[in-house]
Amino acid sequence: MAGRVLVIGSGGREHALAWKLAASPQVKHVFVAPGNAGTASQEKISNSEIPVCNHAAVVQFCKENDIALVVVGPEAPLAAGLVDDLTSAGVRCFGPTAKAAQLEASKSFAKDFMDRHGIPTARWKAFTNPQEACSFITGADFPALVVKASGLAAGKGVIVATDKSEACKAVQEIMQNKAFGAAGETIVVEELLEGEEVSCLCFTDGITVAPMPPAQDHKRLMDGDQGPNTGGMGAYCPAPQVSENLMQQIQDTVLQKTVDGMRCEGAPYVGVLYAGLMLTKDGPKVLEFNCRFGDPECQVILPLLKSDLYEVMQMTIEGKLSSSMPAWHRSYAAVTVVMASGGYPGDYSKGLEITGLSKAKEFGLQVFHAGTALKDGKVVTNGGRVLTVTAIKSDLTLALEEANKGAAAIHYPGAIYRKDIGYRAIAFLKQSSG
Ligand code: AMP
Ligand code: GLY
Numbered sequence: 001m002a003g004r005v006l007v008i009g010s011g012g013r014e015h016a017l018a019w020k021l022a023a024s025p026q027v028k029h030v031f032v033a034p035g036n037a038g039t040a041s042q043e044k045i046s047n048s049e050i051p052v053c054n055h056a057a058v059v060q061f062c063k064e065n066d067i068a069l070v071v072v073g074p075e076a077p078l079a080a081g082l083v084d085d086l087t088s089a090g091v092r093c094f095g096p097t098a099k100a101a102q103l104e105a106s107k108s109f110a111k112d113f114m115d116r117h118g119i120p121t122a123r124w125k126a127f128t129n130p131q132e133a134c135s136f137i138t139g140a141d142f143p144a145l146v147v148k149a150s151g152l153a154a155g156k157g158v159i160v161a162t163d164k165s166e167a168c169k170a171v172q173e174i175m176q177n178k179a180f181g182a183a184g185e186t187i188v189v190e191e192l193l194e195g196e197e198v199s200c201l202c203f204t205d206g207i208t209v210a211p212m213p214p215a216q217d218h219k220r221l222m223d224g225d226q227g228p229n230t231g232g233m234g235a236y237c238p239a240p241q242v243s244e245n246l247m248q249q250i251q252d253t254v255l256q257k258t259v260d261g262m263r264c265e266g267a268p269y270v271g272v273l274y275a276g277l278m279l280t281k282d283g284p285k286v287l288e289f290n291c292r293f294g295d296p297e298c299q300v301i302l303p304l305l306k307s308d309l310y311e312v313m314q315m316t317i318e319g320k321l322s323s324s325m326p327a328w329h330r331s332y333a334a335v336t337v338v339m340a341s342g343g344y345p346g347d348y349s350k351g352l353e354i355t356g357l358s359k360a361k362e363f364g365l366q367v368f369h370a371g372t373a374l375k376d377g378k379v380v381t382n383g384g385r386v387l388t389v390t391a392i393k394s395d396l397t398l399a400l401e402e403a404n405k406g407a408a409a410i411h412y413p414g415a416i417y418r419k420d421i422g423y424r425a426i427a428f429l430k431q432s433s434g
Contacts, residue, residue: 002028003068004309006061008052008082010034012338012370013262013295014073018045019368020302021071024310027402033058034127038387039377052077055085062091067315069094070265078291079105079152083271094313096291099267103258103289104286107150107188110289119254121286122278124190125149128188130175133189144192149174151183156344159193176244193278193285197422198239200247200275201385203312206268208321210312211254213238213304213328215249215297216425221345223420231347231385234403234421236335236396237300241279250277250284250307259290270316299388301336301370329392335399335421336390337407341371342414346383352381352412361405366390367406381412396422398427 004025007018018030022044032039035047045097050061055084062070066279070086072078072095081098095101102109107128113119123142127133136315137145145400149157159179161167167189174184199217203210221227226430242250254275274290274297293301306327315324341348350371357379371383382408389410391402399421407417 002026002050002063004028005030006048006065006070007032007073008058008070008077009073010036010370011073011295012336012368012385013293013298015039015095015368015370016294017071017073017301018042019366020305020309024308026308026310031067036369036382037372037374038367044184046342047142047146052082053080055082056155058082059086059089059091059210062086068092069310071095071313073292075101075104075290075292077154078346092317094317095271096269097267099324100262100269100271101291102267103262103269103273104291105152107148107288108186111188111190112423113261113265114286119257119261119286120283122146122190122193124188124389126186126188127171128173133171133175133187133342137164137167137171137189140164140189140191142191145161146190146192147171147174147186148190149180149181149184150188152188153180153183156180156229157183158229191282193287195278196241197287198242198277198279199235199294199404200242200250200277201293201297202251202253202272202273202356203316203321203326204255204259204271205316205319205321206263206270207319209251209259209273210321210325211247211251211255212301214242215239215294216241216422217294217297218418218421219415221418223418224423228345230340232294232296233338233340233418234336234388235294235296236333236399236422236425237304237361238333239296240425246279246284250275256286263401277354278306278372295370296336296338296388299336299390302390303334303366303390304329304332332392333396333399334390334392335396335403336368336388337403337417337421338370338388339407339410339415339417341381341384341386342416344416348384349414350380350382352414354379354381354386354410354412356410359409360389363402363409364407365402365406366392367410388414396425400426
């Protein structure tokens with residue numbers, strides 16, 4: 001019998017999750033809470049206004065609507081223990097427990113954990129006292145440093161400093177000026193790593209690791225990786241810089257070690273584990289763990305999943321991944337271009353009408369909504385990252401062309417997007433073929 005699913009969240013990632021789950025013959029309907037204009041107007045998908053912070057209300061909604069599976073998109077409800085509360089109320093839920101989600105929610109926990117288990121990462125030290133942090137920075141034998149709020153800061157709690165005085169200023173900004181609030185009560189100071197960044201994600205049932213094809217996000221606002229950091233302006237998958245051998249190395253030295261370590265420490269990790277890695281000249285090193293799909297990585301990884309996502313998630317929860325490993329479309333490449341509001345990642349306006357969505361659809365593209373809402377029957381902007389345009393093609397260059405064509409057909413005042421998503425991969429492929 002087909003079941004009903006509840007997806008928690010409102011971004012492009014959650015639209016992609018709902019879209020892929022709705023494609024399963026085993027899924028009758030997908031509710032998204034709170035969702036966006038995209039999840040409000042698609043077949044088999046609708047929005048729900050349950051207050052997600054109120055776990056008892058989520059349990060009640062699930063019981064009243066006979067929900068067979070809850071999928072939690074963002075990190076905050078995972079860290080707040082939504083999976084723990086739903087599971088103990090007898091509701092089946094995909095995602096790690098609050099204890100396991102500490103891998104993302106506490107950077108100092110994650111760094112200690114990596115040291116305990118010999119997982120490669122930047123050299124580091126944690127502090128609760130700003131003076132001690134500054135004297136460490138002054139005496140550190142690495143010239144460039146990164147200062148991070150240890151807690152959850154909506155992807156913004158990291159300051160990359162080019163020299164020691166900038167690093168000390170960052171400490172002051174985070175600890176004394178409380179730039180990231182309580183998330184910065186503990187900070188992590190670490191050496192700056194150089195290389196290319198990649199996102200390696202896997203499904204894991206707590207024992208088996210099922211890696212997804214590697215992806216690359218584009219965190220800076222403007223072409224050529226210029227401008228401020230954002231939540232992510234586009235992504236592509238697979239990332240050819242990660243060869244099969246390198247992927248195996250990442251699986252062995254990072255993903256499997258993490259899953260084994262968490263299990264041994266009594267906090268089995270079940271769900272999606274995301275390792276943000278720097279490919280350094282000394283091998284891959286972990287920049288961060290996330291306890292969920294990445295956004296926008298999800299919008300390029302899920303279209304390449306050949307298997308039924310609902311089934312994969314059920315197998316993950318039931319601890320049966322080893323006997324039913326997910327299959328992937330290996331001969332396609334996916335690119336997603338994020339369209340943002342003018343002014344993002346700073347202040348921006350909302351409520352601006354979006355046109356051209358049907359045109360992008362006519363091109364055969366998948367438009368995943370993020371900060372959008374419905375107003376008087378029209379789709380309007382409602383956030384910093386507004387939507388993502390995904391193209392799936394036989395190669396990366398074609399996929400990028402198509403995604404750019406789609407983005408150019410969508411209009412709202414002040415729209416911004418990058419036109420060079422995947423440029424590092426395209427250069428890498430050119431170099432390796434020539
Ligand atoms: P995080 O949230 O820890 O991944 O940090 C956000 C971004 O800051 C990363 O995606 C990197 O671009 C950058 N970053 C974090 N840690 C380092 C590091 N040790 N060296 C260089 N860049 C870093
Ligand atoms: N794309 C980075 C993240 O989701 O954290």
